[in-house]
Amino acid sequence: MTKVAIVYHSGYGHTTKAAEAVQAGAVAAGAEVDLILIDKEGNITDAQWASLAAAQAIIFGSPTYMGTVSWQFKKFADATSKPWYTQVWKDKIAAGFTNSASMNGDKLSTLHYLFTLSQQHSMIWVGTGMMPSNSKAAQRNDINYLASFSGLMTQSPSDASPEEGPLPGDLETAKLFGQRIATVAKKLA
Numbered sequence: 001m002t003k004v005a006i007v008y009h010s011g012y013g014h015t016t017k018a019a020e021a022v023q024a025g026a027v028a029a030g031a032e033v034d035l036i037l038i039d040k041e042g043n044i045t046d047a048q049w050a051s052l053a054a055a056q057a058i059i060f061g062s063p064t065y066m067g068t069v070s071w072q073f074k075k076f077a078d079a080t081s082k083p084w085y086t087q088v089w090k091d092k093i094a095a096g097f098t099n100s101a102s103m104n105g106d107k108l109s110t111l112h113y114l115f116t117l118s119q120q121h122s123m124i125w126v127g128t129g130m131m132p133s134n135s136k137a138a139q140r141n142d143i144n145y146l147a148s149f150s151g152l153m154t155q156s157p158s159d160a161s162p163e164e165g166p167l168p169g170d171l172e173t174a175k176l177f178g179q180r181i182a183t184v185a186k187k188l189a
């Protein structure tokens with residue numbers, strides 16, 4: 001069975017909702033998924049490092065804070081210098097997602113950082129593969145309303161609880177994204 005690991009941080013629970021939706025999509029595509037939450041101190045356990053080494057695909061996720069990943073995610077990224085030395089993640093599938101309060105909010109900067117991290121590890125980056133919903137008839141809860149090709153973007157209004165945001169259409173988009181990454185990983189396995 002294709003193994004997908006989702007490694008992400010969430011300060012207040014909104015990005016967790018996006019991560020769970022990505023997980024649901026990957027599971028629906030037949031993958032075994034390990035959901036790894038980077039803790040408040042920016043750490044993961046030895047067993048979780050082993051799970052990343054065993055995965056065919058690693059999906060990186062972080063809220064956008066001040067236009068990039070959270071410091072906890074960056075601490076994790078710096079700790080990946082250990083697997084980097086021996087390039088143990090080489091040729092694994094990589095993908096990324098971010099959640100933030102604003103429609104734009106510089107989420108693309110965060111995705112660019114996740115992409116760069118994947119390339120340092122010689123991984124194979126996969127984007128959303130989804131057309132944008134950008135016609136006059138487009139509605140906020142359409143699939144890929146935030147129109148991202150490079151990776152998954154979700155938006156949680158600044159006053160929304162994790163139960164209220166990310167918005168339903170973005171969570172549906174997250175599921176399709178998870179499905180896509182698992183399907184591509186299966187093809188290349």
Ligand SMILES: Cc1cc2nc3c(=O)[nH]c(=O)nc-3n(C[C@H](O)[C@H](O)[C@H](O)COP(=O)(O)O)c2cc1C
Pocket residue numbers: 009010011012013014015016063064065066067068099100101102103104105106156158
């Ligand atoms: C320190 C900090 C910086 C933030 N910077 C941004 C930002 O650059 N762009 C944006 O749209 N939202 C920004 N936000 C809002 C968060 O992205 C938003 O609340 C998000 O849903 C938090 O996700 P989480 O609950 O998983 O931590 C920021 C929030 C915090 C706490």
